[in-house]
Amino acid sequence: MHSRPSTEDQHLEFKRELNDKLEKEVVAFLNSRDGGVILLGVDDSGQVLGLDDVDGLQLQIKDRLKHNIMPSTMGLFDLAVEKQDGKTLIKLIVASGSEKPYYLSKMGMSAKGCFIRIGSASEPMPIAMIEDLFSRRLRNSIGAMASRRQNLHFEQLKIYYAETLYTLNDQFAHNLELLTRTGDYNYAAYLLADQNGCSIKVAKYAGTTRVExxxxxxxxxxxxxxxxxxxxxxxxxxxxxxxxxxxxxRLEQKLIDPVALREAVINAIIHNDFSHEVPPKFELFADRLEITSTGTLPPGFNQQEFFLGFSVPHNKELMRVFKDLDLVEQMGSGIIRILQHYPPSIYQFSQHFIRVVLPYAEGYYLAQEARDPANDQVTPQATPQATPQATPQATPQASKVLDYCVTPKSRAEIQAYLGLKDREYFRKQILLPLIDAGLLQLSMPDKPSSPKQKYKTLIEVICNEKTIP
Known part of the structure; x- marks a missing residue:
């Protein structure tokens, strides 16, 4: 739910009711660097008034934005109904568009039709800015690129739509913007067709590198x-x-937070730069999942704005379809959901790619799974049960050792990690009790005094019926 509104600013506009200035405000947000939000049912002072017939108003808004603004706004806005002080509001989320300048259809690409957000106001766009934006308009979008094949079929897409409240009629290609201006199928249509050349790879490695x-x-x-x-x-x-x-x-946890995982997968696919014909890639390691998508942040859009959840859909045609099919929720919410569970540092930005690295849960490590040759079933490694009495110390230092040694560590590494200089104290008071309790295992049990000896936390992998191959 949106926090209680206070004052209008560069990203927030209040409207007490639906009026004839809506399109102007939307155009200004489309032309801005990071979009914005319009709250209907709130007056200029921030007082919540509420709305009646929100279903009918939403239909009016969709129809007006579809027909009164150019280029197409489909896939660039989202509508949500919210409650404030017991009253109903409409929240209109507008993304920054990639085909600037946007303008009012009846006014054309002029100072009377193009607007830009300046502070809390929507101002006419200068002619020089209109000409500059038009000259830099993105021309290699998947909506403008013609499909390499024109004999396309969409039975799979029709089945998915049949499971929703929407239906695809004979005009679906036009309605979903799957055609170029010349009437050919575009590259978005190619990606959504029953057969195409796009294949997404999911690789799995034995260790923490790409060696095996x-x-x-x-x-x-x-x-x-x-x-x-x-x-x-x-x-x-x-x-x-x-x-x-x-x-x-005893702690139980998923390897990766399920909500963040789903959002990261959807984001990587929906925002991938398919104009280069390189799909996103998913790689499973022993300690993490890496997701790499083609493309980078839009020009003028920085990482801070990215992490704040401002949305600049690279493929608005795909965004529209994924939204229809409930694969995408509220626009701009995906990154926010991911950052509720992971820090921004999981993202890596380069000139041509964006990579997100989802580490497995802290204090956990993917144990080696032993297979029974007789039935090829996964057998989790046994983990000795231990009670608090088995480790008299049960101190924060002991817990730190167990967390640190999810990957094998030497005595010197563990001691340095704890910041302890007294080797004998460390050995007797911390290391040996954990080994005796069955919480640490030796890499070379037959040579306990070897200088190459390492220690690893024992963990248990629980495989339910759905996770056993």
Whole structure:
């Protein structure tokens, strides 16, 4: 729910009711660097008044934005109904468009039709700015690119739409903006068709590097919606539940937060720069998931704005379809959901790619799974049960050791990590009790005094019926 409104600013506009200035405000946000929000049912002072017939008003808004603004706004705005002080509001979320300048259809691309957000006001756009934006308008969008094949079929897409409140009629290609200006299928149509050349790879490695590839699955050559659902299901299965047994309690947690995982997958696909014909890539390691998508932040759009959730859809045609099919929720909310569970540092930006690295849950590590050759079933490694009495110290230092040693560490590394100089104290008071309690295992149990000896926290992998291959 949106926090209680206070004052209008560069990103927020109040309207007590739906009036004839709506399109002007939307155009200004479309032409701004990071879009904005219009709250209907709130007066200029921020007082909540509420609205009647919000369903009818939403239909009016959609129709007006569709027909009264150019270029197309489809996939660039979102509507939500909210409650404030017991009264009903409409929240109109507007993304920054990639085909600037946007303008009022009846006024054309002129100072009377183009607007820009300056502070809390929508001002006419100078002619020089209109000409500059038009000259730099993105021309290689998947909506403008013609499909390499024109003999396309969309039975899979029709099936997905049949499961929603929407239906696809004979004009669906036009309504979903799957045609170029010349009437040919565009590249968005190609990606959503039953057959295409786009394939999304999900690779799995044995360790923490790309040295030993153990699995390489491809999901594609079909409707992008179908491929996306297949990738989501594959990663859901891989997202096992782990149990770590400490001196005081038993902890259970998913490898990756499920909400963040879903949002990261959808974002990587929906915002991938398909104009380069390079799909996103998903790589599972022993300690993390890496998702790499083609493209980078739009010109003039910085990382701070990205992390604040401002939305600049790169593929508005795909955004529209994914939104219709409930694969995308409220516009601009995906990054916010991810950052509720992970820090911004999981994102890596380069000139041509964006990579998000989702580490497995802190204090957990993917244990080696032993397979029973007789039935090829996954057998979780056994973990000795330990009670608090088995480790008299059960101190914060002991817990730090268990968290630190999810990957094997030497005595010197552990001691340095704890900041302890007394080797004998460390060995007797911390290391040996954890080993005796069965919470730490030796890498070379037959040579306990070896200078190459390392210690690793014992964890248990719980595989339910759905996660066993």
């Amino acid at each position: 590839l153990i699995e390489n699955e491809e999901y594609g050559y079909c409707c992008l919606v179908k491929a996306t659902k297949a990738v989501l299901e594959k990663l859901r299965i891989e997202n096992k539940t782990f149990t770590k047994i400490t001196a005081s309690k």
